[in-house]
Amino acid sequence: xxxxxxxxxxxxxxxxxxxxxxxxxxxxxxxxxxxxxxxxxxxxxxxxxxxxxxxxxxxxxxxxxxxxxxxxxxxxxxxxxxxx
Amino acid sequence: xxxxxxxxxxxxxxxxxxxxxxxxxxxxxxxxxxxxxxxxxxxxxxxxxxxxxxxxxxxxxxxxxxxxxxxxxxxxxxxxxxxxxxxxxxxxxxxxxxxxxxxxxxxxxxxxxxxxxxxxxxxxxxxxxxxxxxxxxxxxxxxxxxxxxxxxxxxxxxxxxxxxxxxxxxxxxxxxxxxxxxxxxxxxxxxxxxxxxxxxxxxxxxxxxxxxxxxxxxxxxxxxxxxxxxxxxxxxxxxxxxxxxxxxxxxxxxxxxxxxxxxxxxxxxxxxxxxxxxxxxxxxxxxxxxxxxxxxxxxxxxxxxxxxxxxxxxxxxxxxxxxxxxxxxxxxxxxxxxxxxxxxxxxxxxx
Numbered sequence: 528x529x530x531x532x533x534x535x536x537x538x539x540x541x542x543x544x545x546x547x548x549x550x551x552x553x554x555x556x557x558x559x560x561x562x563x564x565x566x567x568x569x570x571x572x573x574x575x576x577x578x579x580x581x582x583x584x585x586x587x588x589x590x591x592x593x594x595x596x597x598x599x600x601x602x603x604x605x606x607x608x609x610x611x
Numbered sequence: 612x613x614x615x616x617x618x619x620x621x622x623x624x625x626x627x628x629x630x631x632x633x634x635x636x637x638x639x640x641x642x643x644x645x646x647x648x649x650x651x652x653x654x655x656x657x658x659x660x661x662x663x664x665x666x667x668x669x670x671x672x673x674x675x676x677x678x679x680x681x682x683x684x685x686x687x688x689x690x691x692x693x694x695x696x697x698x699x700x701x702x703x704x705x706x707x708x709x710x711x712x713x714x715x716x717x718x719x720x721x722x723x724x725x726x727x728x729x730x731x732x733x734x735x736x737x738x739x740x741x742x743x744x745x746x747x748x749x750x751x752x753x754x755x756x757x758x759x760x761x762x763x764x765x766x767x768x769x770x771x772x773x774x775x776x777x778x779x780x781x782x783x784x785x786x787x788x789x790x791x792x793x794x795x796x797x798x799x800x801x802x803x804x805x806x807x808x809x810x811x812x813x814x815x816x817x818x819x820x821x822x823x824x825x826x827x828x829x830x831x832x833x834x835x836x837x838x839x840x841x842x843x844x845x846x847x848x849x850x851x852x853x854x855x856x857x858x859x860x861x862x863x864x865x866x867x868x869x870x871x872x873x874x875x876x877x878x879x880x881x882x883x884x885x886x887x888x889x890x891x892x893x894x895x896x897x898x899x900x901x902x903x904x905x906x907x908x909x910x911x912x913x914x915x916x917x918x919x920x921x922x923x924x925x926x927x928x929x930x931x932x933x934x935x936x937x938x939x940x941x942x943x944x945x946x947x948x949x950x951x952x953x954x955x956x957x958x959x960x961x962x
Contacts, residue, residue: 575836
């Protein structure tokens with residue numbers, strides 16, 4: 528029974544950590560934050576890491592918006608058809 | 612790369628030497644030991660109606676010792692790696708300790724679910740079944756230590772390092788954490804006792820047995836996290852966000868303390884004198900202390916909106932004078948934590 532409890536507790540903690548890591552990664556990719564940062568923030572801080580990712584994303588977006596030059600690289604809003 | 616920084620956040624003067632760029636090893640090790648020590652303190656408290664209190668920690672769980680040994684071994688490996696490759700080693704150590712912190716947090720959440728499955732026993736609007744199970748102080752210590760260790764790593768990562776000066780920490784969040792952690796710990800302490808020790812019937816009402824306290828405890832912990840985030844990310848947006856949550860939390864906790872005090876006194880007044888002995892109502896001193904902490908948290912929350920207060924900071928990279936030698940502030944903090952852990956361990960062994 529002991530080994531099963533050991534696996535269950537570590538498994539549950541691992542699912543929690545990996546789950547929040549994934550959520551933070553998705554949020555971070557939306558704001559184009561470094562992958563290593565978002566992974567570690569999510570894994571170490573869980574839901575708080577997700578919140579921190581959002582804060583960092585908004586702060587980064589704020590600073591980049593102020594100085595970014597608008598460069599149109601290609602047509603925007605064109606959908607790519609996977610069956611074409 | 613063009614970026615706009617707050618002048619007090621990113622200056623070349625903030626980095627006086629290469630040694631300041633990397634976190635020193637003693638404080639993370641002390642925090643890891645504190646988190647492990649927290650797992651040996653009560654995680655779950657069960658209060659019987661006759662006044663007896665039973666506490667359980669990680670070691671009481673099946674395979675608890677093996678879990679603790681695994682986490683300690685990983686933390687030691689991290690500490691050894693950190694001696695050669697600081698950030699990598701500290702990340703390993705922090706992940707190991709974070710898993711312990713999450714076990715503590717998940718145990719609290721499971722406790723809430725378990726409590727909701729038990730049949731309720733309502734007395735004067737209070738669910739005595741929920742009052743019979745609660746979190747122990749070990750959960751708070753483990754989570755705070757694991758969060759603090761995690762933030763030491765997180766503040767080194769880009770782009771957060773741009774907003775987190777290595778030489779000083781914001782003062783207001785550090786002050787805000789004191790009443791907040793006090794409230795978080797004492798939400799699980801006795802606020803009111805129904806009955807007396809002389810009689811066989813005694814119900815202990817903790818803060819976490821009050822209506823809506825589950826959600827409040829969750830928001831309290833989120834607030835602890837946002838204030839820790841405000842310590843490292845020195846942007847007014849983060850401090851204001853944490854301050855706003857603090858204001859909401861403090862209003863609710865103050866209302867809890869006032870309603871319990873009013874309700875307790877009203878109940879005491881309504882009980883006929885012939886049943887007074889076994890149905891005595893006593894408001895515990897912790898209720899008043901929690902109320903006062905909530906009021907101070909309200910003031911701190913309001914202060915977070917003032918730019919003049921946000922700018923106050925505490926130097927951490929400076930070496931403080933300790934006797935004839937100059938010691939790093941982080942090393943000094945680590946030494947204080949080590950003494951606390953040692954005294955606590957000796958006290959537990961002696962009692």
